[in-house]
Amino acid sequence: MAKDRGYRSRAYFKLAELNKRFNFIEKSRIAVDLGAAPGSWLQNLSSSMPHGSLIIGVDLVPIVPIPRVTTFVADLTTQHCKQLITNEMKGNLADLVVHDGAPNVGAAWLQDAFAQNELVLASLKIAAEILEKGGTFVTKVFRSKDYNNLMWVFNQLFKNVNATKPNSSRLVSAELFVVCQDFIAPQKLDPRFLDPKYVFKDIAALASDSGKGSAAANAHANVFMPEKKTRKREGYEEGNYLQFKAISATDFIESTEPVTILGTHNAITFKSKEDKKLLKNEDTTDDIKANCEDLKVLGKKEFKQLMKWRLIIREEMGLEVRKKDIKEDVDDAGQSKVEEHPMNQDEQIAEEIERIENEDSARARKERRRRNEKRAREVQRMQLKMGAPLDIGLEQDEQLQDDVYLPGNKSKQDMFDLKHSQKHIKGRNLDEMDEDDASSEEEIEAPKFEDAYEDEEDKVVRLESQMDGMYEKYQEKLQDRDRKHQVKEARRKDKNREAWGGIPRRGDDDDEDDDDEENEEEEEEESEGEHGYDAKEKRSMQLDQDSSDEEEENAGKSKKSTKKPKKADNAQDEAAASVWFGNPLFNGADGIDEESEEEEDDKQSEDESMEEDEKPQQDKEEDEESDGFEVVPQEDDGQMWDVDDEDQDAVRQKRIEDTGLITEEAMSMAYRLKNGMTTKQQLIDDGFNKNATNDRENLPDWFTSDERKNYKVHVPITKEAVDALKARQRAIDARPIKKLAEAKAKKKYKATKAAEKAAAKAETVMENQELTEKEKAMGVQKMINKTKANANKKREVKLVVAKGAAKGVKGRPKGVSGRYRMVDRRFKTDIRGMRNAKRRAVNNKKRRNG
Ligand SMILES: C[S@@+](CC[C@H](N)C(=O)[O-])C[C@H]1O[C@@H](n2cnc3c(N)ncnc32)[C@H](O)[C@@H]1O
Numbered sequence: 048m049a050k051d052r053g054y055r056s057r058a059y060f061k062l063a064e065l066n067k068r069f070n071f072i073e074k075s076r077i078a079v080d081l082g083a084a085p086g087s088w089l090q091n092l093s094s095s096m097p098h099g100s101l102i103i104g105v106d107l108v109p110i111v112p113i114p115r116v117t118t119f120v121a122d123l124t125t126q127h128c129k130q131l132i133t134n135e136m137k138g139n140l141a142d143l144v145v146h147d148g149a150p151n152v153g154a155a156w157l158q159d160a161f162a163q164n165e166l167v168l169a170s171l172k173i174a175a176e177i178l179e180k181g182g183t184f185v186t187k188v189f190r191s192k193d194y195n196n197l198m199w200v201f202n203q204l205f206k207n208v209n210a211t212k213p214n215s216s217r218l219v220s221a222e223l224f225v226v227c228q229d230f231i232a233p234q235k236l237d238p239r240f241l242d243p244k245y246v247f248k249d250i251a252a253l254a255s256d257s258g259k260g261s262a263a264a265n266a267h268a269n270v271f272m273p274e275k276k277t278r279k280r281e282g283y284e285e286g287n288y289l290q291f292k293a294i295s296a297t298d299f300i301e302s303t304e305p306v307t308i309l310g311t312h313n314a315i316t317f318k319s320k321e322d323k324k325l326l327k328n329e330d331t332t333d334d335i336k337a338n339c340e341d342l343k344v345l346g347k348k349e350f351k352q353l354m355k356w357r358l359i360i361r362e363e364m365g366l367e368v369r370k371k372d373i374k375e376d377v378d379d380a381g382q383s384k385v386e387e388h389p390m391n392q393d394e395q396i397a398e399e400i401e402r403i404e405n406e407d408s409a410r411a412r413k414e415r416r417r418r419n420e421k422r423a424r425e426v427q428r429m430q431l432k433m434g435a436p437l438d439i440g441l442e443q444d445e446q447l448q449d450d451v452y453l454p455g456n457k458s459k460q461d462m463f464d465l466k467h468s469q470k471h472i473k474g475r476n477l478d479e480m481d482e483d484d485a486s487s488e489e490e491i492e493a494p495k496f497e498d499a500y501e502d503e504e505d506k507v508v509r510l511e512s513q514m515d516g517m518y519e520k521y522q523e524k525l526q527d528r529d530r531k532h533q534v535k536e537a538r539r540k541d542k543n544r545e546a547w548g549g550i551p552r553r554g555d556d557d558d559e560d561d562d563d564e565e566n567e568e569e570e571e572e573e574s575e576g577e578h579g580y581d582a583k584e585k586r587s588m589q590l591d592q593d594s595s596d597e598e599e600e601n602a603g604k605s606k607k608s609t610k611k612p613k614k615a616d617n618a619q620d621e622a623a624a625s626v627w628f629g630n631p632l633f634n635g636a637d638g639i640d641e642e643s644e645e646e647e648d649d650k651q652s653e654d655e656s657m658e659e660d661e662k663p664q665q666d667k668e669e670d671e672e673s674d675g676f677e678v679v680p681q682e683d684d685g686q687m688w689d690v691d692d693e694d695q696d697a698v699r700q701k702r703i704e705d706t707g708l709i710t711e712e713a714m715s716m717a718y719r720l721k722n723g724m725t726t727k728q729q730l731i732d733d734g735f736n737k738n739a740t741n742d743r744e745n746l747p748d749w750f751t752s753d754e755r756k757n758y759k760v761h762v763p764i765t766k767e768a769v770d771a772l773k774a775r776q777r778a779i780d781a782r783p784i785k786k787l788a789e790a791k792a793k794k795k796y797k798a799t800k801a802a803e804k805a806a807a808k809a810e811t812v813m814e815n816q817e818l819t820e821k822e823k824a825m826g827v828q829k830m831i832n833k834t835k836a837n838a839n840k841k842r843e844v845k846l847v848v849a850k851g852a853a854k855g856v857k858g859r860p861k862g863v864s865g866r867y868r869m870v871d872r873r874f875k876t877d878i879r880g881m882r883n884a885k886r887r888a889v890n891n892k893k894r895r896n897g
Pocket residue numbers: 055056058059081082083084085086087088089105106107108121122123124147148149150151166749
């Protein structure tokens with residue numbers, strides 16, 4: 048595609064598409080491209096701008112020369128970069144600044160929303176300094192929690208700001224482009240508008256930071272306030288590793304598992320009354336507040352700070368009673384006298400660490416035991432055939448139906464009510480904790496490090512090393528969370544598990560396989576980085592989570608305004624695309640406003656399919672290409688569906704019938720479908736995305752890794768679906784293997800036959816007139832004994848020594864009937880020797896005794 052036409056990357060089409068809509072290239076005379084390598088945008092500028100234009104490209108990496116283009120290797124965030132550009136412009140101002148920069152992390156390019164948006168701000172800063180009045184600034188931004196703030200800033204500097212997104216894209220891709228036109232060129236610009244510290248700061252914090260009465264702060268806050276989101280951060284069920292998880296400060300303080308909390312949450316928040324009190328506490332320093340904002344990037348120092356802060360607050364709240372060193376002495380009068388030495392803070396922390404460690408290990412032990420017992424019980428139950436659920440999914444389903452639909456039953460909850468499920472989890476944890484605590488009392492071992500003679504210095508060293516240990520634990524938890532996410536991602540890619548992963552396009556299968564392999568490699572590359580715990584990556588993850596958070600919330604909002612309140616409750620499970628395009632910020636963006644996306648898309652595809660037939664092939668190609676990423680290529684016949692797919696659907700259907708739903712995604716979708724939370728059409732629609740049909744060949748790494756993250760719709764997974772699948776797997780595990788079941792059935796059959804035979808014989812005996820009653824009874828008894836003996840008799844296995852020609856012969860050797868086993872001579876001799884030795888031992892024993 049792009050390469051065939053001589054463009055250095057597919058990004059070429061993005062700029063072409065933007066220009067087609069907003070028409071800014073042809074009228075420009077001086078253009079600057081920030082983050083320009085490998086240079087396809089520069090190629091576009093070079094071919095479209097009038098002769099004699101000045102085109103400047105800047106990138107961290109060198110750009111292979113392009114006619115009429117001047118390039119520099121520079122970091123666009125530096126003053127030096129701006130200097131190079133202005134020198135080249137020789138006192139003139141630019142009409143166009145474009146920015147498609149993206150942060151480079153090692154060899155692989157990672158989608159790092161935070162770093163990306165910082166780059167955007169740095170580019171805007173350059174643009175604000177070199178653009179002439181009325182000029183245009185085009186930038187790529189990533190949707191994240193900072194997105195709205197960025198948009199606000201753009202709107203302060205440009206009269207016309209349009210965020211644009213591919214028309215045919217239904218997938219919520221993080222990348223979108225903002226075209227800012229008609230630069231205002233303010234005489235004086237408050238530097239805070241271009242300072243990431245201010246622009247990306249939490250609005251509330253910003254307002255309080257700047258102090259009351261500060262007009263600038265108030266104005267700033269006022270403008271930002273309407274966009275302020277009240278995020279839903281209760282935390283999410285297992286399986287949702289991408290979600291932002293926050294915990295209230297009070298919960299963190301009161302919890303007995305602070306390390307786990309720090310490792311599994313993104314932030315500690317101060318929202319409730321109690322939390323706010325904590326916020327005012329003098330021990331809640333600015334450092335602590337900053338640490339609470341992002342738990343995923345805690346260094347060792349910050350981690351320790353938080354742990355100490357928790358302890359101090361616990362003490363103040365009376366949750367932690369300082370123990371005293373009690374020294375008993377006897378005074379002169381023979382009276383015992385008690386001296387109390389209050390523990391210092393380090394001792395207190397040591398004690399707290401010890402308590403947590405003990406509790407942790409006791410809890411883990413208890414949990415392990417309980418799990419094993421439960422599993423054993425379940426296996427036993429299954430093996431005894433006490434109702435092995437053939438389809439536990441169905442059982443679960445029934446239960447869920449009860450839960451969801453029983454009207455008037457207040458204890459029954461909507462299964463998709465995350466809030467409730469969180470409560471439920473909380474409740475369960477509390478129950479478990481009670482039990483655990485009770486058991487931990489019995490199980491807690493004596494403190495490991497109590498040493499009365501340990502000097503102060505040693506104590507501090509030990510304390511530090513223990514804190515280090517806890518920090519490692521915290522990091523393990525973080526990694527665990529990320530790993531789970533990666534596993535989930537990998538599973539999502541596993542084609543065989545995609546029971547309902549969307550509708551495949553003809554001929555896509557092979558491609559996808561290739562892609563998957565490629566992706567896995569890339570994934571590995573990336574995961575190395577993640578494991579290395581680069582702070583930026585963590586931050587990026589958090590931001591991704593934030594954004595999905597926002598989506599959920601927006602989903603909630605937009606649904607609320609519709610006429611169907613029932614659906615609104617379930618909005619968190621809706622595809623986020625509608626949410627994103629529902630954002631008022633997109634008003635005015637092509638193809639997004641006024642009509643609903645669906646209507647728009649339908650209309651459009653109709654139009655396109657009509658036109659398609661009329662256009663010559665070449666035009667068609669051109670359209671596709673020039674639209675770049677915007678157009679999802681249609682099937683040849685212009686229809687969305689192809690009969691061939693029906694076969695595939697049938698195959699898939701068959702597989703589902705045979706094996707059931709085997710992925711969490713499929714299970715979740717099935718529940719949602721069944722419970723009217725989505726429609727078949729909706730699911731089919733979600734199966735499409737802008738990248739589903741992309742030609743991924745010859746694309747640069749940074750591009751494919753960018754697209755890879757977004758080329759599939761992320762299906763929301765419910766805890767119930769995960770549980771149902773787990774339960775089914777347990778049931779499968781518990782089933783006896785086929786051979787064993789067959790052997791058992793055979794044995795049972797033989798026993799029945801023997802019993803029938805014995806009964807027939809007994810009847811003959813009983814009917815024999817010549818026998819007395821006593822003889823009859825004895826005869827029957829004899830028969831019963833014989834049957835029993837036969838049943839108990841171990842079937843003898845004949846040991847056959849393989850020798851000579853029989854060696855290596857497959858199948859039954861000649862002249863051997865009944866059960867047999869091929870052994871070598873030594874084995875047979877050994878067995879005989881062992882049997883004789885046993886017999887001799889028994890005889891000797893008898894002789895000694897008697
Ligand atoms: C998506 S590519 C740009 C593609 C380009 N628009 C084209 O059409 O070929 C992103 C580029 O941003 C560059 N970049 C990232 N951080 C940068 C920085 N701080 N200064 C300059 N360039 C940067 C990267 O080196 C990378 O080449």
